[in-house]
Structure formats: C-alpha cells, structure tokens
Amino acid sequence: MSHEERLVDIEMKLSHQEDLVETLNRTVYEQGRHIDQLEAMVMKLAEHIQTMRDAGQQPINERPPHY
Template sequence: MSDENRLIDIEIKLADQENLVDTLNRTIYEQGRRIDQLEAMVAKLAEHMRTLRDAGQGPVNERPPHY
C-alpha cells in the first residue's frame, strides 16, 4: 500500500470519527435538554401535590363506594 493510499485511509477514518463525535454531541445535547424538561415537569408536579395537600385535597384513605 502506498503512502498516498494510507494517507487517504487515515483521512477517511478521521472524517468518520469527526462525524461520529458530532452525532454523539448532538445526542448528548438533546438528552440534556430532555432531562431539563423532565426535571421541570417533576418540580411542577411536586408543587401541585404540595398545593393539593395544603388545601386538604390530597388523597383520602376511604373505601370506594362500591365496597
């Protein structure tokens, strides 16, 4: 294999790795955004549950009417 062919192979591998790194970075960014969204949703739900509890509207431990 000539030096030129080896250089071409290395350049191809480098381009593939750069593409892979870019793809992984985009994936990590999107996952981070989704985690932020889910954390905000959990915080809102927790606040809603606290509000219901403080207003006396929490779950009641009584038998359903069909018992």
C-alpha cells in the first residue's frame, strides 16, 4: 500500500469519525432537551400532588387506608 493510499484511507476514516461525532453530539443534545422536558413535567406533577394534599384531597387511584 502506497503512502498516498494510506493517506486517503486515513482521511476517509477521519471524515467518517467526524460525521459520527456530529451525529452523537446531536443525539446527546436532543436527549438533554427531552430530559429537561421530562424533569419539568415531573416537577409540575409533584407540585400538583402537593397542592391536592394541601387542599385535603387524595390523589385518584390511591388505596383507601383499610387496605
């Protein structure tokens, strides 16, 4: 294998790795946004449950105390 062929092979591998890193970066960014959205939803649900408890209401589907 000549030096030129080896250089072309290395350049192709580097190009592929750059594409892969960019794809992974986009995936990590999108997952981070999704996690942020889920955390916000959990916070809202927790606040809602706390508000219901403060108002003396029990969450729906909660087992009665005699179970």
